[in-house]
Amino acid sequence: xxxxxxxxxxxxxxxxxxxxxxxxxxxxxxxxxxxxxxxxxxxxxxxxxxxxxxxxxxxxxxxxxxxxxxxxxxxxxxxxxxxxxxxxxxxxxxxxxxxxxxxxxxxxxxxxxxxxxxxxxxxxxxxxxxxxxxxxxxxxxxxxxxxxxxxxxxxxxxxxxxxxxxxxxxxxxxxxxxxxxxxxxxxxxxxxxxxxxxxxxxxxxxxxxxxxxxxxxxxxxxxxxxxxxxxxxxxxx
Amino acid sequence: xxxxxxxxxxxxxxxxxxxxxxxxxxxxxxxxxxxxxxxxxxxxxxxxxxxxxxxxxxxxxxxxxxxxxxxxxxxxxxxxxxxxxxxxxxxxxxxxxxxxxxxxxxxxxxxxxxxxxxxxxxxxxxxxxxxxxxxxxxxxxxxxxxxxxxxxxxxxxxxxxxxxxxxxxxxxxxxxxxxxxxxxxxxxxxxxxxxxxxxxxxxxxxxxxxxxxxxxxxxxxxxxxxxxxxx
Numbered sequence: 001x002x003x004x005x006x007x008x009x010x011x012x013x014x015x016x017x018x019x020x021x022x023x024x025x026x027x028x029x030x031x032x033x034x035x036x037x038x039x040x041x042x043x044x045x046x047x048x049x050x051x052x053x054x055x056x057x058x059x060x061x062x063x064x065x066x067x068x069x070x071x072x073x074x075x076x077x078x079x080x081x082x083x084x085x086x087x088x089x090x091x092x093x094x095x096x097x098x099x100x101x102x103x104x105x106x107x108x109x110x111x112x113x114x115x116x117x118x119x120x121x122x123x124x125x126x127x128x129x130x131x132x133x134x135x136x137x138x139x140x141x142x143x144x145x146x147x148x149x150x151x152x153x154x155x156x157x158x159x160x161x162x163x164x165x166x167x168x169x170x171x172x173x174x175x176x177x178x179x180x181x182x183x184x185x186x187x188x189x190x191x192x193x194x195x196x197x198x199x200x201x202x203x204x205x206x207x208x209x210x211x212x213x214x215x216x217x218x219x220x221x222x223x224x225x226x227x228x229x230x231x232x233x234x235x236x237x
Numbered sequence: 238x239x240x241x242x243x244x245x246x247x248x249x250x251x252x253x254x255x256x257x258x259x260x261x262x263x264x265x266x267x268x269x270x271x272x273x274x275x276x277x278x279x280x281x282x283x284x285x286x287x288x289x290x291x292x293x294x295x296x297x298x299x300x301x302x303x304x305x306x307x308x309x310x311x312x313x314x315x316x317x318x319x320x321x322x323x324x325x326x327x328x329x330x331x332x333x334x335x336x337x338x339x340x341x342x343x344x345x346x347x348x349x350x351x352x353x354x355x356x357x358x359x360x361x362x363x364x365x366x367x368x369x370x371x372x373x374x375x376x377x378x379x380x381x382x383x384x385x386x387x388x389x390x391x392x393x394x395x396x397x398x399x400x401x402x403x404x405x406x407x408x409x410x411x412x413x414x415x416x417x418x419x420x421x422x423x424x425x426x427x428x429x430x431x432x433x434x435x436x437x438x439x440x441x442x443x444x445x446x447x448x449x450x451x452x453x454x455x456x457x458x459x460x461x462x463x464x465x466x467x468x
Contacts, residue, residue: 018343026347028360030402036413040392043410052383055390078407100306103263112309112331117302119339122240126295128346136299144270144303148263173296176277220387227387228285 004107008094015118016090023082023128034130039077042066056216056227061169061208062132081130088134089127093118095141095159102148132171139166139174143181150188150197157197160185161204168208172226175212178205239338240294240301247304250311267303274300353450359432361449362456363405366430369445369458370396370409374427378410380467384424389417396427397465399438405430429459 029035037058045053045067053063062084069080093114101110117123117137126133143163149156164185167178182205189197209225217223222230251268254260260268275297283290294301316327349357374396383393391412398406399414406413414426428444429437433455437443441459448455 019346022343022346026350028349028363028404029407030356030359030404032403032413032415035403035407036392036415037390039407040394040412041390044392052393056387058390076407096302099267099303100309103261103267104306104310106310106313108313109306109309112312113305115335115339116243116305116308119335119342120239120243121338121342121345122294122298123302124342125345126298131295133295133298137302140274140299140303144267173278173281176281177274180273180277219385226285228281230387231287232284 004097008097011114011118012090012093014090015093016087019089019124019127020083020086023086023130024079027082027128029078029082029129031129031131034081035078038062038066038081038130038132042070042077042080046070054215054219056219057172059169059172059212060215061166062135078130082128085127085130085132085134088132088138089118089123092134092138092141095145096137099141099144099148102145135166135170136174139163139170142166143185147181147185147188150185150192150194154192154194157189157194157200160197161200164201165204165208168205168225169212172212172228175209175225243308244301244304246311247307250307250314251304253311253314254307267306271300271303353452355454358449358452358454358456359401360404362430362432362447362454363400363408365447365449366400366405366428366445366456366458367408370398370411370428373444373460374409376427376464382467384420386417386419388419389415391415391420397424399426399429399431401430401432425461425465427461427464431457431459433457 037055041053041055041058041063044050045063053067054060062081065084066077066080069075069083070077075083096117097110097114100113101107104110123134123137140163142159146156146159146161146163150160160181164178164182167174167181182201185201186198189195189201212225213223216226220227220230222233224230224233251260254264278296278300279290279292282293282296312331316324316331319327348354349360376395378395380393380395384391394406394410394412396409396411397414398409398411400406403413411427414424414429415421426438426441429441431437437457437459440462442462443457444460445458446455447458
């Protein structure tokens with residue numbers, strides 16, 4: 001491993017650890033998104049109450065991760081949300097740095113951009129409030145890094161697969177961007193004759209979207225990714 | 238504020254690079270990616286909110302962080318144009334800014350435990366109220382049914398708490414009295430923790446009051462005369 005890789009992983013672990021520890025120990029979460037929604041959902045997931053663990057507006061992935069954490073360690077729902085959100089932020093460090101270095105072709109720019117991302121209060125604020133938005137940073141960075149790798153070397157398909165999967169299953173407002181990202185990946189994989197990419201991208205999108213649509217269908221009877229689409233379709237039909 | 242400053246610097250750097258004809262193909266791709274992401278998220282909100290155009294910065298944060306590369310390029314370009322003591326001063330200023338902003342972010346997480354502010358007073362009053370409610374509440378930990386609406390998530394946990402922010406209901410593993418109209422018509426709060434000057438809902442009696450901090454912020458804990466039961 002080169003020096004940058006070691007520094008990056010140390011930075012990732014440090015970020016996740018520091019933000020998670022300080023948030024859990026010192027920060028009383030007033031934000032209703034976490035305290036009144038994600039935390040009760042996580043605790044419901046941990047006790048196996050599926051009906052209360054999910055909701056058509058909130059996708060599935062975050063509840064599964066936080067609920068599993070509550071089930072494994074017996075922590076509170078809010079603590080689980082803060083830890084998962086901090087881990088998302090920590091993990092985002094690595095692909096984000098690589099994307100910046102690849103685009104700007106300068107290590108210094110990549111390090112300063114990463115430092116800005118980590119120090120500004122808005123991003124760390126999302127993590128300490130136990131929100132899902134840090135997961136979106138991770139997903140977008142992963143997809144971008146995978147996409148750039150595919151353009152150069154016919155590699156990076158698993159990063160794109162994971163990025164699209166996380167986006168579709170994490171937050172419903174990521175659905176349209178994730179669909180466009182998936183379509184772009186398939187187009188460029190076809191252009192580069194990268195058949196694994198052509199095959200895996202729609203599979204990843206379909207699996208994540210099916211899980212979300214199935215959940216929404218079980219509550220509303222509509223096989224769509226979110227309630228917003230129901231009112232839109234009702235207007236069309 | 239910090240975010241806005243960073244973004245202004247990023248856009249200035251983009252404009253500068255376009256003027257210098259230094260933008261690479263990959264940079265254009267990244268810029269288009271950010272724009273498409275912001276547009277699609279906004280479009281979904283526009284459709285979902287039935288034509289209301291609302292802007293929530295948090296929803297665009299993941300795309301906007303990709304612009305920080307240009308901010309970094311701008312800072313490095315400026316520093317590279319300087320020499321001698323000015324260069325040293327510029328590097329020190331950037332380093333100091335990063336340390337100060339990072340420190341502020343970390344301090345923002347911890348300060349609730351150490352300083353006397355509105356927020357820390359709310360947190361301490363919630364801890365005070367949580368003890369009293371735990372002793373007082375003899376009802377179920379959860380309702381048998383759950384009020385479900387597509388528009389909002391409502392858990393089945395009890396007691397139902399009306400408070401500023403959802404910290405107190407979370408301490409009690411209770412449910413936050415949502416202010417959305419659909420749930421308001423359906424259920425009533427069991428307890429309410431309110432600061433001085435706020436009137437409690439009807440049919441609630443004062444249970445206890447306290448003063449928090451050096452500024453003696455007053456909080457009142459109310460209890461429902463009759464606890465709400467599922468219809």
